[in-house]
Amino acid sequence: MKDSCSSVSKLLEKYFDHEATEEERSFVEAHLPGCPNCQDALNMMAGLRDMMKNPVEEAVEKEDFPWVWQKIERGIRLEEKPPWWESLRSWLDISFLLKRRVWIPAVATIAILILIVAPILFKKTPSYSGPSVVEYIESQNYNVMIYESEKAKVTVIWLFEGPEQEVPSS
Amino acid sequence: MNHEENDLISRCQQGDQDALKEIFNLYQKKVYRIAYGVVRQREEAFDIVQEVFIKLFRSIQNFKGKSHFYTYLYRMAMNTAIDHTRKMKKSPAISLNEDGSFEPSDGVEKRPDSLLLDKELEERVKQALEKLPVDQKAAFIFREVEGLSYGEIAEAMGCSIGTVMSRLHYGRKRMQEFLKDYIRLGGGK
Numbered sequence: 001m002k003d004s005c006s007s008v009s010k011l012l013e014k015y016f017d018h019e020a021t022e023e024e025r026s027f028v029e030a031h032l033p034g035c036p037n038c039q040d041a042l043n044m045m046a047g048l049r050d051m052m053k054n055p056v057e058e059a060v061e062k063e064d065f066p067w068v069w070q071k072i073e074r075g076i077r078l079e080e081k082p083p084w085w086e087s088l089r090s091w092l093d094i095s096f097l098l099k100r101r102v103w104i105p106a107v108a109t110i111a112i113l114i115l116i117v118a119p120i121l122f123k124k125t126p127s128y129s130g131p132s133v134v135e136y137i138e139s140q141n142y143n144v145m146i147y148e149s150e151k152a153k154v155t156v157i158w159l160f161e162g163p164e165q166e167v168p169s170s
Numbered sequence: 171m172n173h174e175e176n177d178l179i180s181r182c183q184q185g186d187q188d189a190l191k192e193i194f195n196l197y198q199k200k201v202y203r204i205a206y207g208v209v210r211q212r213e214e215a216f217d218i219v220q221e222v223f224i225k226l227f228r229s230i231q232n233f234k235g236k237s238h239f240y241t242y243l244y245r246m247a248m249n250t251a252i253d254h255t256r257k258m259k260k261s262p263a264i265s266l267n268e269d270g271s272f273e274p275s276d277g278v279e280k281r282p283d284s285l286l287l288d289k290e291l292e293e294r295v296k297q298a299l300e301k302l303p304v305d306q307k308a309a310f311i312f313r314e315v316e317g318l319s320y321g322e323i324a325e326a327m328g329c330s331i332g333t334v335m336s337r338l339h340y341g342r343k344r345m346q347e348f349l350k351d352y353i354r355l356g357g358g359k
Contacts, residue, residue, distance in 0.1 A: 048342065051349065
């Protein structure tokens with residue numbers, strides 16, 4: 001390695017990256033033809049760059065991007081969609097009803113419906129369930145059946161004619 | 171930053187998706203280049219592009235115009251790509267055997283020899299990149315793949331030009347060590 005090699009090697013990367021000043025470039029270019037080491041270093045950098053860059057450029061050339069945009073749009077839409085708990089909260093949120101006073105006719109309608117339907121649904125039908133007493137009394141002329149319901153305080157008495165006497169045939 | 175781009179950015183900041191689409195059309199290839207440069211894999215690179223533009227739409231309010239928009243976007247793309255490689259590290263799709271030989275994972279179609287070699291080479295590059303410290307990797311990709319100047323890299327990374335040169339120098343050195351058996355001297359394919 002020549003004496004100037006160490007000072008050139010510091011500039012070599014700047015030279016390779018086109019970042020060297022005019023003066024630095026002249027200095028490097030004057031040194032390079034007689035220095036295989038610096039030439040190798042430069043070639044190594046060029047080889048590495050090609051190895052990094054060429055496959056990327058080939059990949060970019062082959063690609064079609066519109067479908068990527070569609071995926072991005074879909075991704076943004078999904079992000080804009082609120083999480084399920086937010087949806088549930090907004091679904092349950094009735095504050096807008098209170099603000100807009102649309103609830104007045106709705107409540108009135110419901111109240112009228114209740115007034116109409118409730119008597120039908122809750123109409124009481126008499127029922128005489130509960131403890132009761134049934135008695136049956138036989139007599140010669142009449143039979144009597146008595147039904148007494150304690151709960152409803154109702155007493156029903158049936159009176160039956162007695163059984164017809166069988167007339168012996170002559 | 172030109173007037174037209176300024177207008178697009180402010181529209182996008184107001185939630186205009188058409189403006190985002192125009193920004194996407196302007197920068198899609200550049201972002202893809204950075205993403206592919208880091209992950210060296212098509213599908214993953216597209217996932218990153220998608221993620222970057224969704225992130226951009228969500229956070230473009232934070233862009234105050236103090237730097238160039240493209241350096242802001244490049245930084246976002248690089249950070250997203252590096253985060254992605256961290257996540258994917260545990261589930262590699264292509265593996266190298268213990269002896270270092272390459273073998274496609276199950277379901278990967280067998281390729282002609284030349285393509286297989288290209289794949290193997292790409293896998294080597296990917297592994298070498300994974301071994302680089304994040305800052306060196308970012309500087310290296312910005313320069314070697316996207317061709318940014320030292321000044322642009324410094325702006326994208328929020329550091330000085332001297333720091334960029336240092337990161338680039340050590341990044342190159344390491345990559346050369348990892349890939350010395352594969353580099354074709356002088357470049358060219």
